[in-house]
Amino acid sequence: xxxxxxxxxxxxxxxxxxxxxxxxxxxxxxxxxxxxxxxxxxxxxxxxxxxxxxxxxxxxxxxxxxxxxxxxxxxxxxxxxxxxxxxxxxxxxxxxxxxxxxxxxxxxxxxxxxxxxx
Numbered sequence: 714x715x716x717x718x719x720x721x722x723x724x725x726x727x728x729x730x731x732x733x734x735x736x737x738x739x740x741x742x743x744x745x746x747x748x749x750x751x752x753x754x755x756x757x758x759x760x761x762x763x764x765x766x767x768x769x770x771x772x773x774x775x776x777x778x779x780x781x782x783x784x785x786x787x788x789x790x791x792x793x794x795x796x797x798x799x800x801x802x803x804x805x806x807x808x809x810x811x812x813x814x815x816x817x818x819x820x821x822x823x824x825x826x827x828x829x830x831x
Contacts, residue, residue: 758803759803763799763800773785773788773789776788777789
């Protein structure tokens with residue numbers, strides 16, 4: 714290769730890098746804007762206690778998977794049952810706090826979600 718072709722290739726690479734850096738900067742600016750916007754809370758019934766009990770259930774599940782004993786299995790089943798009770802109770806409370814038309818809508822949505830989860 715001659716010196717001229719090498720110089721043109723280097724210039725092309727530098728141009729591509731400049732273009733890439735501009736695109737990257739714009740994307741980062743957009744991500745910062747999106748990250749600053751607060752998302753509305755979809756599940757208003759989901760609180761810290763629900764989070765804790767679900768994390769507890771998850772650790773019991775991992776323990777059962779790693780070492781499958783009757784005690785670990787029973788522990789997981791108990792935690793799963795407690796988690797279902799807590800979540801169902803919170804969903805029911807949300808439904809009772811709404812007006813009758815919203816309550817019907819919420820109940821149908823919850824049934825749809827429960828059907829999808831199974």
